[in-house]
Structures are given as structure tokens and as C-alpha cells.
Amino acid sequence: MKKYYLTAMMGLLCMFALAACSADEDTDNGEQAEEAQSQESEENETEAGETGDNVEETESDSDLITESEFGDQLDLQIGDTGQVQTNLDAFEVTLESVRKETELDGEQAELDFFLIADITLTNISDDVIDADSAKGTLEMTGMLDGSGFSDLSEHGYEGVEGVEGELAPGESTEGQFVVQIMESDKYYMRIIGGLIAAGGVLNDVRWTFTESEIE
Template sequence: MKRLTLILTALLISTFILAGCSDDKDETKESDNNVVNEENNDGKDNEDDSDKSASEITTEDQLDLTLGDTGKFDTTLGTYEMTVESAELLEELDGEESQFDYLILINLSIKNTSDHDLDVEDLMYSMEVTEMIDGSGFSDQSHVFESVEELTGVIKPGEEISGQFISDIYESDEYYFRERSGNVAAGGSNQVIWTIPADEAK
């Protein structure tokens, strides 16, 4: 009888121990699942944040602007307005001759219409000038010339700054100042193009 009681007691103790271990495992699994779910939710939150930060381009292209006109840019960097005030064709500047036929010097201003700061150099990096509407363009070289008013720094919301863009260019009857076509093709901006007749670039 004693032996039977001992066996039953041992079985009961074993059962309690196994049940306890099982509960611990369930708690561990539940805890692990919570961690996984939290990580998944964090991932979704991060995805939502990145979706919010990717600007949707809604502003229409402006393809027929002329000197004095203001173009509206809607880009992944933010929104801003640019006014091309005047342009000038030069054979040389600061003792530097053009590598092609002319240097084209463009006077412009930029106004930040976003709700956050904009880096002007990023905006100017996306601009180019070309004599062929379907061809590639040339970027700003204002940092090379001492007398050119380079556009740099940060523009705060609502602020406006003025400066200059300069680049080598081939001789042509007209020139096009625009957002880089590659940036537009990649969905980084709407397209904005100014047509500058050679006889107005004086």
C-alpha cells in the first residue's frame, strides 16, 4: 500500500512539473509572438513613414516658359518656384573662355513654397541647359567663376533668394533651361522648361 501511495505521489508531482513547463513554453511562445508582431507593426509603421515622405508629383509640366516667367516645381525634395529673369551669352568670363562656343549666364530667383527647409545646391544640381530639346544638357559651373553669384545654402519656407547659373554651351538659335530630363523620367519632378532665344540672351 505504501508503495502504491509513493508511486501515485510521484506521478502527481511529475504531472504538476510537466504542466508548469508547458505553461512556461506557452508564455514564451506568446512572448515571442508578441515580439514578432511588434516588429512587424514597426516595419509597417516604417513603411507608412517612407510612403508619407515620398512626395506625389501633382503639379503639371510647364514646357513653354520664357524669360521673366515663373515655373512651379513639385519634386521629391519639396515644392518651390523659380523665376528666370534674364540670360546672357559670353565668350569669356573671369579670364576663362568657353570650352564650346559660348558661356550662358542665367539670372534667376528661387522661392521655397514647401513647409520645410530646402538645400539650394540640391535644387540647382537638378537643373541643366541645352541647345537641343531632345539632347542631354550641361550643369551649373558657377563655382568655377569668382564673379558669378553661386546659389548655395538653405532656403526656409516662404523665403526667396537670387543668384546665377552658368555653363558652357554650343551656338544655337535658342537654348533650353530645364529640370534634368533623367530626374523627370525617374519621377523625381515635374518638367519645367524655359526657352531662351539667342537674340534675347544679351
């Protein structure tokens, strides 16, 4: 009889053990399934995000202009209009006149004198452009192989009006481009060379004038 009870108890214990193992296994399998599903969901979201970024970058890259509609214009003079093509837009610059001053608003030129160029800037692209950014592609120098000087009109000199504001397609604005410069036989207004090298501006434009042409 005792043997019978012992056998029955052993059988029940085995059944409980098997049931517990089965429950643990089901729990582990459920947790593993949830983790796998969560990981797969995260991977899908990441891939979707990366795909979206790639699409956005591709669309942004496709907006860039890679070839100029205009050739290089390196023989311009005072009174001439140059056409500039950047990788985003296009505009015209006319060098109307140039004068020099040894001081502006009582400020003595640290170099030989100030050059003040009157320019007209016209938006010839299909989009609105920033006139100040367009003007920022230009510099003046007295040495063709040397570095150039950027515009100082934002310093607020009396009687000097900078070229700024937004220009709609076909719209123009006038203003002054001011630099301090050393005396030279010839002077140049040109596109900043680094912008051409970097592909920001796609064609080279340069005006040349002499001392006798300066007012």
C-alpha cells in the same frame, strides 16, 4: 516473511519510480510552458514592431504630394517665372538673364563656352526647402532631344554665387546657374526629364532662348 519484505520493497521502488517520472514530467511541462510563453512574447514584439514600421511608412507615404497644383509650362522665356511642384514641396524659378563666357577664372571651357544664368528661386510651399536641392531639379541644354548639363556653380568661380541655403515659406534667393555647353541655335533650361519620369517632379517646366537673347 522474506516474501513480504520483497513485496514491500517492490512496492516502494514502484512508488519512487512513479514519483520521479511525475517530477520529470512536471519539469518538462514547465520548461515547455516557459518556451511557449517566450516564443509568444517574441512573436508579439515582432508583430508590434512590424505594425509600427508599417504605420511609420504609411505616415511617410502620406506626406508625399501626388498631384501638381500647376500645369506644364513649356513656353517660358528669359524674364519669365516657372512654378515647379515636386512630390515634397513647391517653388518658383525666374530666369532673369543669361550671358556667355569662353573662360571663367582662367579656366577655358572644354566645350564651346560657359552659359551663366542669373536665377531667382522662391519657396512657395508651406515648409522650409533646400535651395540647392530645388536648383538640382534643373538642367540646361542646346538640344531639346539630347541630354542636359547640371549646375557647376559649386566649383567656386570668381564672381559666381550659387543658389543655396534653406528657404522659409515665401523666402527668395538669387544666384547663378553655370554650365559648359555646345553652340546651338536655341538653348533650354528645363526640369531634368528623369525626375519627371520617376515622379520626383510632377510638372514639366522649360525656358527657351536664342543666341540673340544672350548677353
